[in-house]
Amino acid sequence: MKLIRGIVIALTVTVAACSPIYRHHGYVPPEQDLAMVVPGQTSQFELEGLIGRPTSMGLLEGSGWYYVGSRWRHYGLRRPEEIQRQVVAINFAPDGTVSNVERFGLEDGRVVVLSRRVTDSGVTSISLVRQLLGNLGNFNASDFID
Template structure:
């Protein structure tokens, strides 16, 4: 026979155990892969991107510089402070003509930002470091430039 005392102990024990279960919350929006696969680099316009995957979470500071879709997952566990366990960023940059220049997906792995996927149009511009640029101009300096 179950007494009231054992019932209260069992009820309080079960409440204490369920109170320690983690609670997960999702913030932001990341477009699904099938919607992102419809965005064609060099062909899809900014208006088409908006209709395919929606408005971005945030935009770049300069007009037309890029759209950023940010999503994160947080774990709340008891009285401990919330902890971010996953973050993903999808960055879509546009050309001055308004077509997609590149689509990049970044993740957060152990506190470091990592590139998960990248689709970029080839602009034909090679990346040259600042040191190489500075050293490359040394041979182009003539005395006539200082006199003018």
């Protein structure tokens, strides 16, 4: 009887450990809040009061606000998997009013290849500390006597 009870408990714990855990990251305004944003009429100042500050902003002042939210599934020992992503991009006209509101999902995403151009400095990859420590055993007593 104790053996059967132990097996049932072990199976229950094993099954419970394999259940997925979901985590939410970021913030995306709900659709009813976005419906209050009227392109051409809503100003940048009003937008902050309607839907809150963005997750990130464009590089140029007033160029755009981006709200990013994602949902991740952690399942056992597997790597976490992003199962849902929403990006709301709000662009502004030069006068500070909203010009466009766009919504993108994970299915709209694509891999962006980044190019990295670096000037070669000609310095080897050995650091200063490594050079100093590497010279510790290279001294002879005759170097100091002469």
